[in-house]
Amino acid sequence: MAADKPEDGTPGKDQGATPPAGGGATPKGAAADNPASPKTPASPPKEPAKDKAAPPPAAKKPAAKKGAVEVDKGLITRRKMVWASTTGVLGLWLFATLRFFFPRVLFEPSTRFKIGFPDDFGLGVDTKFQQAYRIWVVRDPSSLYVIFAKCSHLGCTPDWKESENKFKCPCHGSGFDSEGVNFEGPAPRPMDRAYVELDPEGQIIVDKSRLFGPDDWKEKGVSIPV
Numbered sequence: 001m002a003a004d005k006p007e008d009g010t011p012g013k014d015q016g017a018t019p020p021a022g023g024g025a026t027p028k029g030a031a032a033d034n035p036a037s038p039k040t041p042a043s044p045p046k047e048p049a050k051d052k053a054a055p056p057p058a059a060k061k062p063a064a065k066k067g068a069v070e071v072d073k074g075l076i077t078r079r080k081m082v083w084a085s086t087t088g089v090l091g092l093w094l095f096a097t098l099r100f101f102f103p104r105v106l107f108e109p110s111t112r113f114k115i116g117f118p119d120d121f122g123l124g125v126d127t128k129f130q131q132a133y134r135i136w137v138v139r140d141p142s143s144l145y146v147i148f149a150k151c152s153h154l155g156c157t158p159d160w161k162e163s164e165n166k167f168k169c170p171c172h173g174s175g176f177d178s179e180g181v182n183f184e185g186p187a188p189r190p191m192d193r194a195y196v197e198l199d200p201e202g203q204i205i206v207d208k209s210r211l212f213g214p215d216d217w218k219e220k221g222v223s224i225p226v
C-alpha cells in the first residue's frame with residue numbers, strides 16, 4: 001500500500017529500527033562467539049595474575065643464599081675457635097719453656113736486720129715489728145730481748161693482749177706471759193727468743209736464724225743489758 005512508503009524515499013520508522021538483513025536481534029550466545037563483543041576482554045586480566053604468582057620461585061633463591069651465608073659463618077666460627085685453641089696451647093707451651101729456664105727463687109726477708117736503739121723501746125712488749133719480722137721486742141728494767149712470734153704448739157702467731165698482759169694464740173687457745181712462757185692451753189713450752197747484739201753504732205741487730213729455747217736463755221746473745 002502507498003501509505004507504507006514515504007514519497008521522499010526516507011526509510012520509515014520500522015525500516016530504521018530494523019536490523020540489517022540477516023541480522024535481527026542478537027542472541028545472547030552470539031556475544032560470546034564474537035571477539036568484538038564487549039564481554040570478550042574479561043578474560044585477559046587472568047594473565048597478570050599469573051605474573052603475580054611467578055615471584056615465589058624467585059623468592060626461594062635468597063633462601064638458598066641465606067643458608068650458604070649461615071654455613072660460611074659457622075665455618076668462620078670454627079676456624080676462629082681452632083685458631084684460639086692453637087694460640088692458647090702455643091702460649092702455654094712457650095710459658096712453660098721460659099719458666100723452665102728461670103729458677104724459682106723465693107725472696108724472703110733477711111733473717112738478720114736492725115731494729116733501732118735500745119732507748120727506742122719502753123718497758124713492756126713492743127709489737128711494731130710483728131708484721132715485718134714476726135718478732136716482739138720486750139724490755140724489762142735490766143735487759144732487752146726479742147721473742148720469735150711463733151706458738152710452740154703448732155706454729156700459729158699469737159696476739160699480744162695488752163689488757164691481760166699476755167700472748168694468746170688464736171688457734172687452740174694457748175696463753176703465754178709477757179716473757180713468752182706458756183701457762184695455759186696445749187703449748188708444751190715457752191716461745192723461742194732470737195739472737196740480739198749491738199752494732200758499733202749502738203743499734204740492735206736481730207738474727208732470727210739463731211733461736212734459743214728456755215734452756216739457753218742464760219747464754220750470751222739472748223738479751224742485751226740496758
Ligand code: FES
Pocket residue numbers: 151152153154155156169170171172173174185186187
Ligand atoms: S698453735 Fe697455738 S695453741 Fe695451737
